[in-house]
Amino acid sequence: MFLKEKNASAFNELDVIGRLSKHYYQQLLRRAGITIGGNEPWDIQIRDARFWRKVGLFGTLGFGEAYMDGWWDASRVDQLVYRLARLRIEQNVLNLPKLLCGLAAKFKNLQSISRSKLVALQHYDLDNDLYRDMLGERMVYTCAFWKDSRDLNIAQEKKLELVCDKLGIKEGMHVLDIGCGWGSFAEYAAQVRKVKVTGVTISREQGLIARERCAELPVDIRIQDYRALEDQEKFDRIVSLGMFEHVGRKNYKSYMRYIRQHLNIDGLALIQTIGLSYKTNGIDPWVAKYIFPNSEVPTIARISTAIEGTLKLEDWHNFGADYDKTLLAWQENFVESWEKYSSKHDQRFYRLWNYYLLMFAGLFRARNLDLWQLVLSPNGVDGGYSRPAS
Numbered sequence: 001m002f003l004k005e006k007n008a009s010a011f012n013e014l015d016v017i018g019r020l021s022k023h024y025y026q027q028l029l030r031r032a033g034i035t036i037g038g039n040e041p042w043d044i045q046i047r048d049a050r051f052w053r054k055v056g057l058f059g060t061l062g063f064g065e066a067y068m069d070g071w072w073d074a075s076r077v078d079q080l081v082y083r084l085a086r087l088r089i090e091q092n093v094l095n096l097p098k099l100l101c102g103l104a105a106k107f108k109n110l111q112s113i114s115r116s117k118l119v120a121l122q123h124y125d126l127d128n129d130l131y132r133d134m135l136g137e138r139m140v141y142t143c144a145f146w147k148d149s150r151d152l153n154i155a156q157e158k159k160l161e162l163v164c165d166k167l168g169i170k171e172g173m174h175v176l177d178i179g180c181g182w183g184s185f186a187e188y189a190a191q192v193r194k195v196k197v198t199g200v201t202i203s204r205e206q207g208l209i210a211r212e213r214c215a216e217l218p219v220d221i222r223i224q225d226y227r228a229l230e231d232q233e234k235f236d237r238i239v240s241l242g243m244f245e246h247v248g249r250k251n252y253k254s255y256m257r258y259i260r261q262h263l264n265i266d267g268l269a270l271i272q273t274i275g276l277s278y279k280t281n282g283i284d285p286w287v288a289k290y291i292f293p294n295s296e297v298p299t300i301a302r303i304s305t306a307i308e309g310t311l312k313l314e315d316w317h318n319f320g321a322d323y324d325k326t327l328l329a330w331q332e333n334f335v336e337s338w339e340k341y342s343s344k345h346d347q348r349f350y351r352l353w354n355y356y357l358l359m360f361a362g363l364f365r366a367r368n369l370d371l372w373q374l375v376l377s378p379n380g381v382d383g384g385y386s387r388p389a390s
Contacts, residue, residue, distance in 0.1 A: 015053070017053055017056045017057060018049070018050070018052045018053035018056060019052070020056065021052045021053060021055055021056025021057075022052040022056075024056075025052065025055060025056075028084070028087065028089060029044065029084075031087060032083040032084050032086070032087055032089075033083055034080060034083055034084070041074070041075040041076035041079055042074060042075075042076055042079035042080045042082075042083055043074065043075075043080075044072055044073070044074050044080060045072060045073045045074065046071070046072050047070055047071050047072055047073060048066075048069075048070070048071035048072075050066075050071060051066045051071040051072050054066045054071065057096075058096070058285075059095030059096060059098060059285070060095055060098065060284055060285060060286050061095075061098075061285040061286045061289065063286070064286035064290070064355055064359070065286070067351060067355045068290075068348050068351045068352050068355065069348070070347075070351065076358075077354070077355060077358040077359065077362070078324075078327075078328070078358040078359070078361040078362040078365065079362065080362070081358065081359050081361075081362025081363060081366075082361075082362040082363075082365045082366045084362075085362055085363050085365075085366035085368045086366045088368070095285075098281060098283065098284065098285050099281070100285075102281035102283060105248065105249060105250075105281070105283055105296055106249075108250075109248065109250040109251065111246060111247055111248030111250065111251055111294050111296075113225050113227060115294050116202060116225060116246065116294065117202055118293040118294060119202075119246055119292050119293050119294060119295065120201075120202045120203040120204070120205075120206075122293055123291060123292060123293070124181075124201075124202075124203035124205065124206050125203055125204060125205040125206075126205075127341070127344070128182075128205055128209055129340075129341075130334075130337070130341055131182070133333055133334070133336075133337035133340070134330050134333045134334045134337065135330065135333070136152045136153045136156060136329075136333070137153045137156075138153070138156055138157070138160075138184040138187070138188065139181070139182040139183075139184055139209070140156040140159070140160070140181075140184040140185075141181055141182070141184075141242060142159070142241045142242035142272060143159070143242075143272070143319070143320075143322055143323040143326050143371045144156045144158070144159050144322060144325070144326045144329075145158045145159035145162050145319065145322060145390070146158075146322045146325050146326075147390060152326070152329040152330075152333075155322075155325075155326070156184070157188075160184065160185055160188040160189075161188075161192075162373075162388075162390055163185065163239060163241070163270055163272070163373070164188075164189060164192070164193050165388040165390075166268075166270055166315070166317075166373065166375055166387060166388060167237045167239070167268050167269075167270050167375070168237075168268065169189060169193045169195055169237055170193065170195070171193060171194035171195065172194070172195065173193075173195045173196070173236040173237055174195065174196045174197075174198070174235050174236050174237075175189055175195050175196070175197045175198070175235060175236065175237045175238070175239060176197075176198050176199075176200075176229075176233075176235040176237070176238045176239070176262060177189075177197055177198070177199040177200070177239045177240075177241075178200055178226045178238065178239070178240040178243055179200070179201060179226070179240055179241065179242065179243025179246070180197075180199030180200060180201050180206075180210055180221065181201060181203075181206050181210070181241075181242075182206050182209045182210050182213070183199060183206075183209065183210025183211070183213045183214050183219070183221060185197075185199075185239060185241060186199045186210065186214055186217075186219045186221070187210075187213050187214050187217065187219070190214065190217040190218055190219050191217065195218075195237075196218040196219070196220075197214075197217075197218070197219045197220070198219075198220045198222065198233075198235070199214075199219065199220070199221045199222065200221075200222045200223075200224055200225070200226050200228075200229070201221070201222075201223060202223070202224070202225055203223070204223055207221050207222070207223035208223075226258065227258065229258070229262060231261070233262055234262060234263070234264050235262055235263060235264065235267065236264055236267050237263075237267055237268055237269070237270075238259055238262065238263055238267070238268075238269040238270070239269070239270050240269070240270070240271045240272065240273075241272045242272060242273070242274075243273075244271050244272075244273035244298060245273055245274055245292065245295050245296065245297055245298070246292070246294070246295055247296075247298075248294065248296050249296060249298070249302055252298065252302055252303065252305070252306035253305070253306045253310070255306065256306045256307055256310040256311055256376075257310055259311065259376065260310050260311055260378055263378055265378055265379070266378075267377070267378065268314070268375060268376070268377050268381075268385075269311070269375070269376045269377070270373060270374065270375050270376075271372075271373070271374045271376070272371070272372065272373045272374075273297075273298060273303075273371075273372055273374075274297050274320075274323075274369055274370070274371055274372075275297060275298055275299065275300065275303070275320075275369070275370045275371070275372045276297050276298070276299045276300070276368075276369065276370070277299075277300055277370055278299070279299060279301060280299065282296045282297035282298060282299060283295070283296050283297075287356075290352055290356070291356050297369065303374070307374075307376065311376040311377065311378065312376065312377045312378065312379060312380040312381075313374065313375075313376060314375040314376060314377050314380075314381060314385035315373075315374070315375040315385060315387050316372060316373075316374050316375075317372065317373045317374075317375075317387065318370050318371065318372055319371055319373075320364055320367065320369060320370035320371040320372075321364065321365070321367070322371065323360070323361075323364040323369070323371045324361050324364040324365040327357050327358070327360050327361035327364065328357075328358075328361050330357055331354065331357035331358055331361070334353055334354070334357065335354070338350060375387070
């Protein structure tokens with residue numbers, strides 16, 4: 001009898017949380033112009049009443065998991081997220097899992113050499129064929145540069161060209177690519193700019209594909225952590241595209257020291273990263289659990305502190321709005337190719353990836369997230385650095 005009463009009490013408490021959560025979030029939805037059960041593409045359709053309790057208890061983690069489980073829907077998830085993000089909703093709600101993630105990042109090195117391998121095992125080693133269909137011809141898994149372009153493949157070529165131009169990459173140089181992925185930049189730079197490239201990745205699947213693609217080129221792909229480079233190795237240029245999000249605040253300063261250590265005195269480095277323009281905890285619990293374990297989006301302040309006293313900042317370029325278009329193009333490719341993978345992956349996986357791509361598109365559209373390219377030098381470019389016309 002006591003157990004029944006105890007269980008009933010716990011149920012009632014959870015039910016109260018659900019009712020309070022529903023009342024609060026209904027107000028937020030109205031402020032965002034979102035109608036429950038409405039006819040606009042951004043309107044939310046609640047399929048399961050447990051949704052309110054889930055979100056009340058687990059914030060953004062619960063919101064994402066509820067979508068994966070089919071507890072809510074929207075015709076355009078990206079537009080729904082955009083409208084919520086424009087309210088800076090994370091500043092108005094209690095998100096306990098996010099707070100706990102922030103505390104963990106403050107007191108632990110979540111991106112130690114041993115921990116850093118988890119993201120490769122869970123995400124990057126997932127399915128090379130799926131990534132190939134989703135990402136396009138060169139398998140570039142970073143933001144494209146859409147100026148004067150409507151095609152994903154062309155926009156990605158423009159981004160790779162932009163990186164080479166910013167770094168002044170010329171024939172005969174030796175370039176280090178930290179987090180080389182499937183070898184997209186290494187292949188392009190070796191083919192087009194006639195340079196030697198050393199690429200490092202912690203993903204075995206990425207590394208094998210990169211080696212295959214670059215087999216006839218002066219490219220050395222190493223499946224290792226960037227921290228395993230030999231101390232004496234020097235490079236004319238260093239590139240890091242979409243990898244800094246996996247470095248973590250405990251390692252930002254040492255990461256910049258690694259760049260300084262391995263860069264020739266007259267060299268240049270370029271870091272492309274997602275970033276936050278306001279002071280906050282850069283870890284989303286849903287993303288950390290299901291997409292990028294141990295990831296953290298850096299802030300301006302944390303990057304600036306890491307650079308200070310180690311490298312000279314030559315240029316800081318923000319083209320975050322282009323990530324919205326990139327993510328929508330990936331999502332379209334993912335949906336179009338899904339039939340090929342439906343026998344390997346279940347519906348929850350499908351909804352997970354749809355939510356991942358569309359949620360991020362909405363956040364970039366709302367300008368909650370930025371996309372930065374930083375050009376750095378050891379001691380400053382003689383006469384000053386000039387960004388090439390883009």
